[in-house]
Amino acid sequence: MIDLFFEFFSLADPNVRYVLAGTILLGLSAGSLGCFAVLRERALVGDAVAHAVLPGVCLAFIVAGDKNPYWLLMGSLFFGWLSMLVMDIVIRNSKISPDASIGMVLSVFFGLGVVMLTYIQSTGNVNQSGLDAFLFGNAASMLPEDVYVFGFVSLIVLICIAVAYKELKMVSFDPQFAKSLGYPVKRLEFLIATLLVVTITAGLQAVGVVLMASMLIIPAAAARYWTDTLHVMVITAGVFGALAAVSGSWISYSAPAMPTGPWMVVSAAIIFAASFLFAPKRGEVGQWFMKRKNSRKVNEENVLKTLYHLEEADGNQGRIRTEKDVLKRRNMKESTLRNILKKLEAKKLVTCYQGSPNGYLLTENGRQEAARVVRVHRLWELYLTERLEIKGDHVHDDAESMEHVITPEIEERLAELLGHPVLDPHKSRIPYGNPKPKEG
Numbered sequence: 001m002i003d004l005f006f007e008f009f010s011l012a013d014p015n016v017r018y019v020l021a022g023t024i025l026l027g028l029s030a031g032s033l034g035c036f037a038v039l040r041e042r043a044l045v046g047d048a049v050a051h052a053v054l055p056g057v058c059l060a061f062i063v064a065g066d067k068n069p070y071w072l073l074m075g076s077l078f079f080g081w082l083s084m085l086v087m088d089i090v091i092r093n094s095k096i097s098p099d100a101s102i103g104m105v106l107s108v109f110f111g112l113g114v115v116m117l118t119y120i121q122s123t124g125n126v127n128q129s130g131l132d133a134f135l136f137g138n139a140a141s142m143l144p145e146d147v148y149v150f151g152f153v154s155l156i157v158l159i160c161i162a163v164a165y166k167e168l169k170m171v172s173f174d175p176q177f178a179k180s181l182g183y184p185v186k187r188l189e190f191l192i193a194t195l196l197v198v199t200i201t202a203g204l205q206a207v208g209v210v211l212m213a214s215m216l217i218i219p220a221a222a223a224r225y226w227t228d229t230l231h232v233m234v235i236t237a238g239v240f241g242a243l244a245a246v247s248g249s250w251i252s253y254s255a256p257a258m259p260t261g262p263w264m265v266v267s268a269a270i271i272f273a274a275s276f277l278f279a280p281k282r283g284e285v286g287q288w289f290m291k292r293k294n295s296r297k298v299n300e301e302n303v304l305k306t307l308y309h310l311e312e313a314d315g316n317q318g319r320i321r322t323e324k325d326v327l328k329r330r331n332m333k334e335s336t337l338r339n340i341l342k343k344l345e346a347k348k349l350v351t352c353y354q355g356s357p358n359g360y361l362l363t364e365n366g367r368q369e370a371a372r373v374v375r376v377h378r379l380w381e382l383y384l385t386e387r388l389e390i391k392g393d394h395v396h397d398d399a400e401s402m403e404h405v406i407t408p409e410i411e412e413r414l415a416e417l418l419g420h421p422v423l424d425p426h427k428s429r430i431p432y433g434n435p436k437p438k439e440g
Helices: 001-008 015-040 043-052 052-063 069-093 099-121 144-163 165-173 175-180 185-202 212-224 229-254 260-278 284-314 323-331 334-346 364-386 396-402 408-418
Strands: 348-351 359-361
Touching: 001 229, 015 043, 015 144, 015 165, 015 185, 015 212, 015 260, 043 052, 043 069, 043 099, 043 175, 043 185, 043 212, 052 069, 052 099, 052 165, 069 099, 069 144, 069 185, 069 260, 144 165, 144 185, 144 359, 165 175, 165 185, 165 229, 175 185, 185 212, 185 334, 212 260, 229 260, 260 284, 284 334, 284 359, 284 364, 334 348, 359 364, 364 408
Parallel strands: none
Antiparallel strands: 348 359
């Protein structure tokens, strides 16, 4: 296996060089362009176009008499564009929904392609060998001229994305705003559609019409988990597409019975699964840890706030509070409270006094943190009652949630907006730091 690995990545075999060059360019262009299809919610259009180009491949073969890549490219482009035109006509001039229109075009054009492919196979033309590979792809059968043509097409797609990036970004996010700024929205949509058809055509021999849409959608969907910035998403999707191409090519090389195209798609799916689970902010595992962290933070702040309320109630900051005192005001399990108090003690926000039972006292830092939470809660209650005119007995639950997410900047703005009030709607004192605002 190690010998095969070095043999493959040494690129000594010309066929390996051709396959890698073609599939990497395909992965880069399909992944990058797929971002705009996903953001514009046109992913299914790519699937329909990918299936619709099959009759174009067959017609080009019938006209040319062999698998000339230039004829195949022109036939695929023609039928790809024709499928998009038919979809547009059906949507505009009938009551059929867009998804039904896509399904109709996909099935009808693909069915026509299968009929034409069956006819070609019945003619006995010796050049037809390998033509059915366009269904599922066969990267290993690519000749140098195929790589040159389809690789060049993929390169042109990447250049177009780079040159028209700003315009494509605007049309993808807000076409109406782009139109108001004077952008040629129709032309840009035409460009995106053309690039979509060209990219699908370029990937036919490597991945095939059945799976080509996956190379457009999956890398872009995976990249979306890693960033909120479009240019980073485009680059990441291109890299994911290229990685899937290298992985699929390597598996096909190390196990000759394995086809390159389907393994490219499986590799892309593995990248998506890893992104879905482990992406830092959007991944399921990361979100689980984030939710757990937020839940722990909320519980800790609630316990601090409860200890502060106990001090407020009797005006005695030196009185030790037991777990039972906290549980009377805060509904939670004893084991949960005990764990929270241990964490607060480790952070030096409370001090534990051994006794029967044990008792707790806020430290100076703990009291300041508790006062901050109480302050935010009461400021938000006052904001809801004064500015939104919500009744005072309806604002507690909302403030209970907001007190944990309001930042210091928003807190300061709230205080300024309300004129640094002294009392909340329930006539409870709002605790400020030093200096305190003057009453009256």
